[in-house]
Amino acid sequence: MSGYRNEKTIDLGIVVLALVLTAALSLVQVRGGLALSPVVGSGTWPFDRLSFSSPLLLGFTWAVSPVSLVAVGALWWRRRRPTAVAVVAIAAATITPAVVPLIVALFTVAALRPPRTVLSVALLALLPVPVHFLTSPYVSGVPIANTVILAVLIAAAIGWGLFVRSLGERTERAEAEAVLRAQRAQREAREDIAREMHDVLAHRLSLLSVHAGALEFNAGASPQETTRAAAVIRESSHQALEDLQVVLQVLRSPAGNPGADGTARPARTGLAEVPDLVRESQDIGMKVDLDMSRVGAGGPPGIAGLAAYRIVQEGLTNARKHAPGARVRITVEGGPGDGLALELSNPAGRGAVREGIPGAGQGLIGLAERVGLAGGTFSHGRAGADYVLRAWLPWSA
Structure with missing residues (x-):
């Protein structure tokens, strides 16, 4: 009006x-x-x-x-x-x-x-x-x-x-192309997550095969061993079914539709691997300050843990591209029931991209997709003289 x-x-x-x-x-x-x-x-x-x-x-x-x-x-x-x-x-x-x-x-x-x-x-x-x-x-x-x-x-x-x-x-035309690029980046992010879950699902199915084969060929196993193997098969079958449901949900859900709490989304990388990721960046000369003193034991399971790892990874990559030589500050805090809060900040660059590091700005779209599927929130942008990336991820008690 x-x-x-x-x-x-x-x-x-x-x-x-x-x-x-x-x-x-x-x-x-x-x-x-x-x-x-x-x-x-x-x-x-x-x-x-x-x-x-x-x-x-x-x-x-x-x-x-x-x-x-x-x-x-x-x-x-x-x-x-x-x-x-x-x-x-x-x-x-x-x-x-x-x-x-x-x-x-x-x-x-x-x-x-x-x-x-x-x-x-x-x-x-x-x-x-x-x-x-x-x-x-x-x-x-x-x-x-x-x-x-x-x-x-x-x-x-x-x-x-x-x-x-x-x-x-x-x-x-430019606006329509920008929408198509964003949709394509979101679709690719969902496909990446589905591929990761496919690997995890294949791992669980291989465990099922091994334990079922042991029961088949070990006819003289004690009742305790049989019970333990059956329990492992039952638990792995339950987790495999949940992982399969997650894969279908990721592929079918519209962009930005939050998934489950992430407990059934195990990942090969998570919060525990963040210090190793930081050390790798420090070894190549980056100035990175990591504060994880207020983080509960372990870390959020499933896709939330994977999203935390990817957020730190993308933040360090962007800092190398857009603010080479600047100090990066990473703060991670939270625990079960409260969720996990991450913040990465560095002095904002002037738009120059370090030579040899390609990128079209679609990484942040992929991060937003991951965090949305995990049920969290994600934001990024300038805050004064710094560029700040913030995220909150659920962490079930």
């Missing part, structure tokens, strides 16, 4: 401005005026100009014809009926100096209507020019000059409208 009111306010401003400019042009117009066929209009009403003056008008005598007033008023409907408004403006400009509403109407048609309509309206607008020269071969001087000037203004208005139209189309 506010957008509609803004459009109406702009339209009203254009109508008022066109009226003022049309009247102001009468102060500088010479005989013949800026009309496509200046000899058509006679000195009788409604072609004659209405003159008015007032001390509020700076002492000038302002004049505008009734036909021009109609063309100016029609601009109120220029968005809803651009072609009809342009036809009215062309008809008015043929017999009266209505150059301002004509230019506005033609610009609107070029910016909003398809090329075929634009071409038809342009030909209609320029048609009076050769007709005027053919019907008045002996007219010369100012009327001809004014007609040529108006024809040039018509071409300029249509050209500018087409240029604005092309800018809008390029903007729309």
Whole structure:
């Protein structure tokens, strides 16, 4: 609703401005005026100009014809009926100096209507020019000059409208491509998670096969050994079914749909491997301060632990790319029941990317997807002079 009111306010401003400019042009117009066929209009009403003056008008005598007033008023409907408004403006400009509403109407048609309509309206607008020269071969001087000037203004208005139209189309294409890239990055992130879960599922199924084979070929096993092996098979089967459900959920869920609490999503890397990840970065010369003094024992299981590891990994990678040599501060705290909070910060770089480290900015989209699937929250951006990456992940008690 506010957008509609803004459009109406702009339209009203254009109508008022066109009226003022049309009247102001009468102060500088010479005989013949800026009309496509200046000899058509006679000195009788409604072609004659209405003159008015007032001390509020700076002492000038302002004049505008009734036909021009109609063309100016029609601009109120220029968005809803651009072609009809342009036809009215062309008809008015043929017999009266209505150059301002004509230019506005033609610009609107070029910016909003398809090329075929634009071409038809342009030909209609320029048609009076050769007709005027053919019907008045002996007219010369100012009327001809004014007609040529108006024809040039018509071409300029249509050209500018087409240029604005092309800018809008390029903007729309860029926005659509950005949405497609984000969707593709989210889909790839889900597929990566599914592949990781596939590896875990294959590991559990191989354990099932080993223990089942031991029961089959070890006929002389004691009841205790048989019971223990059966318990392992039952537990592994239960976990394998949960992992399979997670894989299906990840592949079928829409982007940003949080998954379960993550307890059934075991990962090969997790919070326990973060110190090793930091040491690897320190070994290549990065300045990294890691504070994990307020973290509970172990770490969040499943996908939450994997997400914590990936967050630190992506944060260190981005710091190397965008702020080489800067000190990175990593704070991790939390425990079972409270969740896990991570924060990575480093002085914001100036946009330079270290040579040899490619990237298209899709890593953060993948992180947001991982954290969303784990049921957590994720944010990133500038905070003063630093670039900060924050995340919260659930950690079941």
